[in-house]
Amino acid sequence: MGTNIITELEHGKGVKMSKQIDLNAYKEFVAKVTSNESSNTGSLTGKLKVLENTTGVNIASLLTGAIGMASEGGEFSEIVKKCIFQGKPLDEDTIFHAKRELGDIMWYWITSCRALGLDPNEVIAENVHKLESRYPDGDFNIWYSENRKDGDL
Numbered sequence: 104m105g106t107n108i109i110t111e112l113e114h115g116k117g118v119k120m121s122k123q124i125d126l127n128a129y130k131e132f133v134a135k136v137t138s139n140e141s142s143n144t145g146s147l148t149g150k151l152k153v154l155e156n157t158t159g160v161n162i163a164s165l166l167t168g169a170i171g172m173a174s175e176g177g178e179f180s181e182i183v184k185k186c187i188f189q190g191k192p193l194d195e196d197t198i199f200h201a202k203r204e205l206g207d208i209m210w211y212w213i214t215s216c217r218a219l220g221l222d223p224n225e226v227i228a229e230n231v232h233k234l235e236s237r238y239p240d241g242d243f244n245i246w247y248s249e250n251r252k253d254g255d256l
Contacts, residue, residue, distance in 0.1 A: 161218040168215030175207040 139146040155162045182201050185191035216223045237255060238247055 164214055164218035168211045168218055171211030175204055179204040
């Protein structure tokens with residue numbers, strides 16, 4: 104690439120104190136490693152059409168579900184953050200607000216299931232199966248949590 108993204112700074116008698124990032128070099132690096140679909144609207148729309156025509160997946164609903172779950176999950180996390188770190192009361196009103204955000208997450212979750220043609224009951228059943236396989240004794244175990252079988256995502 105030619106330009107170092109990170110350079111070490113010397114302080115005093117040659118003691119290395121910190122690192123400085125050249126953000127313009129980093130910007131160039133990001134541009135080079137970003138896919139065409141992420142950089143070009145024409146490539147993106149072409150990819151969306153190919154996916155929709157070859158997979159049977161409703162790509163518009165899939166995008167809606169994915170972005171919506173991330174957004175609503177952030178709103179739910181914001182409530183939790185404010186209660187734990189910023190003194191917001193964890194009272195009836197806050198729990199009601201959290202309940203509404205969880206409902207929004209579920210709306211987008213179901214939208215994602217619809218987009219992919221998945222039965223939501225089968226999605227939950229698969230999750231239960233995965234966790235039963237991960238924790239064979241039926242209890243949380245840190246060893247199993249950190250040492251997963253091949254294919255256990």
